[in-house]
Amino acid sequence: MNRRVRIAAAVGLAALVAGCAEDAPQDMFQPAGPNAQSIYDLSVPVFIIAGVIGVIVMVFIAIIVVKFRDRGQAIPDQVHGKPTLEIILTIIPALILIGVAIPTVGTIMALNDTSDTECVINVTGQQWWWEIDYPTQSGCGSGIDQPIITSGQMVIPIGTPVLVRGTSRDVIHSWWIPRLNGKRDMVPGRVHTNRIEADEPGIYAGQCTEFCGLSHANMRMEVIAMTPEDFEAWKLNQTKPYESPAEGTLAAKGEQTFISQCARCHQVNGLEDADGAPIVSRPDLSVYSGAAPNLTHLMTRNTFAGAAYNLLTPECRPKVWNAPSETVGAEYLKGVTPDCLNSVELREWLRNAPAKKPMYADPTKLEATDGLTRGMPNLALSEDQIDELVAYLLERH
Numbered sequence: 011m012n013r014r015v016r017i018a019a020a021v022g023l024a025a026l027v028a029g030c031a032e033d034a035p036q037d038m039f040q041p042a043g044p045n046a047q048s049i050y051d052l053s054v055p056v057f058i059i060a061g062v063i064g065v066i067v068m069v070f071i072a073i074i075v076v077k078f079r080d081r082g083q084a085i086p087d088q089v090h091g092k093p094t095l096e097i098i099l100t101i102i103p104a105l106i107l108i109g110v111a112i113p114t115v116g117t118i119m120a121l122n123d124t125s126d127t128e129c130v131i132n133v134t135g136q137q138w139w140w141e142i143d144y145p146t147q148s149g150c151g152s153g154i155d156q157p158i159i160t161s162g163q164m165v166i167p168i169g170t171p172v173l174v175r176g177t178s179r180d181v182i183h184s185w186w187i188p189r190l191n192g193k194r195d196m197v198p199g200r201v202h203t204n205r206i207e208a209d210e211p212g213i214y215a216g217q218c219t220e221f222c223g224l225s226h227a228n229m230r231m232e233v234i235a236m237t238p239e240d241f242e243a244w245k246l247n248q249t250k251p252y253e254s255p256a257e258g259t260l261a262a263k264g265e266q267t268f269i270s271q272c273a274r275c276h277q278v279n280g281l282e283d284a285d286g287a288p289i290v291s292r293p294d295l296s297v298y299s300g301a302a303p304n305l306t307h308l309m310t311r312n313t314f315a316g317a318a319y320n321l322l323t324p325e326c327r328p329k330v331w332n333a334p335s336e337t338v339g340a341e342y343l344k345g346v347t348p349d350c351l352n353s354v355e356l357r358e359w360l361r362n363a364p365a366k367k368p369m370y371a372d373p374t375k376l377e378a379t380d381g382l383t384r385g386m387p388n389l390a391l392s393e394d395q396i397d398e399l400v401a402y403l404l405e406r407h
Contacts, residue, residue, distance in 0.1 A: 035215040038188040042214060042235075043207045045121055045191040052117045056110055063106075121192065124205045127173035131164060135176070135183030135196040135218065136299045137384060138225035138367070139316035151241055158248045159277075160310075161303040162317040165234045167241035168211055174204040179299040184220035187233050193219050208235030211335045213342070224368040225385070228318040240339030247343070247407070248307055252280020255405055264402025267395050275302040275386075278406070298382045308406040309346040315367055315386075319355045326350035345407050353400055360396045362388045 034040070041047040129150035132143040144150065144158035151167055166172050176185050176196040186193040187206060194204040208214065218229040236244065255261035265281075273281065275293040283289055294300035308314065312322045312330060320327055326349075333341045359366050369385035391399070 035213075036188045036217070040189055042189040042212065043191065043209055045205055045207065046189050048117050048120060049192055052113055056114075059106065059110065121205070122203075124171075124173050124203050127171040127205060129166065129170050129172045131166070131172055131174055133164070133174050133176045133185060133196065134301070135178040135180075135185065135222070135229075136301060137180050137223050137369075138218070138229040138318075139303060140183075140185070140229070140231045141301060141303070151238055151245070154245065156249055158245065159304040160248070160307065162230075162313050163232045163234055163311045165236060165241065165244050166206070166208060167238045168208050168235050170238075171205055171207045174206060176202050176204060179301060181222045182220050183218050183222050183229070185216070185231070186219045187214050187216035187231070189214045190216075190233060195220060206233065208233070211235050211237055211240070211338045213331055213338065223384075224370070225316070225318075228316055228367050230313075230317040232313070232317060234339075234342055236339035236342070240343060243343055244310075247310060252278070252306070253405075255402060260398055260401040261405050262402075264398035264400070267398045268402055271389055271391065271395065272305075272399070277302075277304045277306065279304070279306040296383060298384050302386070305403065305406060308403055309351075310343075310407055312342070312346060314356070315359055315363070318367060319359065320352050321346045321356065322350050323352045346404070348404060351400075351404060356400060356403070357396055359386075360389075360391055360399055364388055 038046065038053070039050060041050045127149075130145060130147055131150075132141075132145060134141040134143070139161055142160045142162075142164045144154050146157060147154050151170070174185065174194070176194055177200060178196040178198045180198065182198070183196040184193050185196055185204065190206040190208060191204055194202050196202065212235055214233045214235065216231050216233070218226060218231075220226075222229065255265055268276075268278070269281070269283070269289060273289050273291055275291055275296050277291040278289075281289045291302065293302040303314075309321065312320060312327070314321055322330065330338065330341045355366075363386040364370065365388075367385065369383075
């Protein structure tokens with residue numbers, strides 16, 4: 011066999027094998043909702059058609075390469091084309107494209123239909139994390155009577171069509187949960203909608219698919235689908251009143267450290283100053299995007315820093331991520347307990363966030379001339395302050 015043919019075959023086989031994996035949380039060929047199922051039903055026959063055509067083309071290329079490889083012979087006699095063959099080879103591809111286009115257009119129109127949605131969730135892309143905002147509404151189960159703001163992980167009830175309203179605060183991002191629906195760009199100044207629905211409880215992973223800067227690859231997200239009962243419990247927990255740590259504890263010191271070091275950007279709902287006035291963060295004065303993740307119930311999530319890092323230890327994470335569908339909601343609702351806290355990565359993040367997640371092309375220039383930063387800066391916290399903050403954040407359930 012010709013050396014070039016062998017190389018081409020080896021590359022093709024390697025690409026085929028690379029696409030095979032047992033543990034693939036972002037596999038579009040494992041649809042878990044009606045929208046993803048529609049994409050799957052369209053993709054499979056198209057891939058089969060494309061595969062058959064690809065094989066035919068490669069076979070003809072191999073025959074030509076082998077039969078007419080250079081052996082020093084003269085240039086073959088040039089002849090005019092065969093009109094009949096040319097017409098056939100034009101009509102057949104046109105018919106194939108028409109056959110693919112008709113169901114494709116129909117599927118796209120169906121995927122864009124959001125008229126049956128029962129729950130509205132706002133998603134805002136930022137460098138490099140996702141803000142998830144549940145506005146007050148009568149939908150989403152029994153309704154939401156006060157806004158819920160979280161980040162990185164969206165929680166939804168199963169069997170409920172959800173309307174995702176997406177935008178961006180900085181550059182173009184792209185929201186994609188492969189097992190629930192296709193991609194949707196999040197564009198500054200515009201609102202794009204997307205419909206998602208999960209058939210069964212589970213954790214469905216996704217990531218930003220539009221290059222958006224240095225930490226594009228670290229901008230991930232998850233959708234946690236729960237039973238309606240578990241979803242109601244999650245909503246109740248997200249709206250419970252703030253409780254200050256017990257006096258004299260390390261967490262109480264952490265509360266003061268949080269106020270002095272973190273509260274200018276990060277919001278904790280219910281946090282008050284010494285005079286009893288609510289402390290409202292002002293990230294618009296410090297961060298280019300004008301926003302930073304809300305940390306009110308940080309430990310009800312199991313990821314942080316744009317879902318790039320785990321709040322659960324490697325030993326505890328499988329208890330949630332690998333839980334069967336009937337218990338995944340209950341496991342997720344437990345939140346992050348002291349024995350399961352991944353304190354190593356959390357401390358590393360507090361010690362030097364830019365070292366964990368690239369934010370600037372030149373790390374020596376972490377601040378622009380206007381004083382704004384992109385992402386979380388290095389706060390130069392002492393080890394005692396880090397201990398205090400970890401203790402305080404651990405109580406944010």
